[in-house]
Amino acid sequence: MNHKNEVMTPPVVLSFSGHDATGGAGISADTEAISSQGCHASTVVTCLTVQDTVDVVSVIPIDDDIVIQSARAVLEDMPVAAFKIGLLGSVEVIEAVHSILYDYPDTPVIFDPVLGSGGGTGLADDDMIEAMKALLLPMTQVLTPNLHEAAVLVPEADTHAAMASGLTEYGCDHVLLTGTHSDSEKVINRLYHNHREIDRYEWPRLPHSYHGSGCTLAATLAALMALGLDALSAAREAQSFTWQSLKNAHRLGMGQPLPNRFFWASDDEQ
Secondary structure, eight states: OOOTTOOOOOOEEEEEEEEOTTSSSHHHHHHHHHHHTTOEEEEEEEEEEEEOSSOEEEEEEOOHHHHHHHHHHHHTTSOEEEEEEOOOOSHHHHHHHHHHHTTOTTSOEEEOOOOBOTTSOBOOOHHHHHHIIIIIGGGOSEEOOBHHHHHHHSTTOOSHHHHHHHHHHTTOSEEEEBOTTSOOSEEEEEEEETTEEEEEEEEEOOSSOOTTHHHHHHHHHHHHHHTTOOHHHHHHHHHHHHHHHHHTOBOOSSSSOBOOTTGGGSGGGO
């Protein structure tokens, strides 16, 4: 029998995140990043946002019952290979996502703890932060905080290693601590596991901050793990893909450029 024309079934990644009308961050970013890796993106909208490429104006959480119903409808219909979590919007939504993940303990969870916008607006209050630490971090295989987010989650930590160790204490398996918010010449990202740094990555610093960079990294990592890569390999490949997406970004609005998550499809990159 000739199998040459058979089409491989793509792994499914289920993303919990907010809707961003600009298409730069949130569900749109996750869908593009996941699809770009050859996976299928299923999405559960956790909140609606009013935002542009400059800043977030407001966040409107989706009813937690709708979040649960939406996720269970997908999970009862499709084999989900990985979960990606982004902006959540409320304590009730965090509790809803926890109730879903609890039933799928063997499915990897990649969590981008979105606590603020690129423009500086806070997107998680103290109650939400405590709920994340209690309910989601213990279920997370790879957490992808930037330095600002890590400092909020572990305020007592005064070094990168202490931040990662503190997050590990909450139950995270791996912590990919990103250094875009530091003042170093190059961007230095660090991957931690079992309270120690297991890999360090240096990337040329690009000239801008980008709308949806964190979403791109975490969603790509989730897709790569859905394809069977381990956390160490997925972290390296996801960073490379994200860096290329940012290098080829488009400035479509008056604020941050938007990552080009299909940079590889353009003639210039072939």
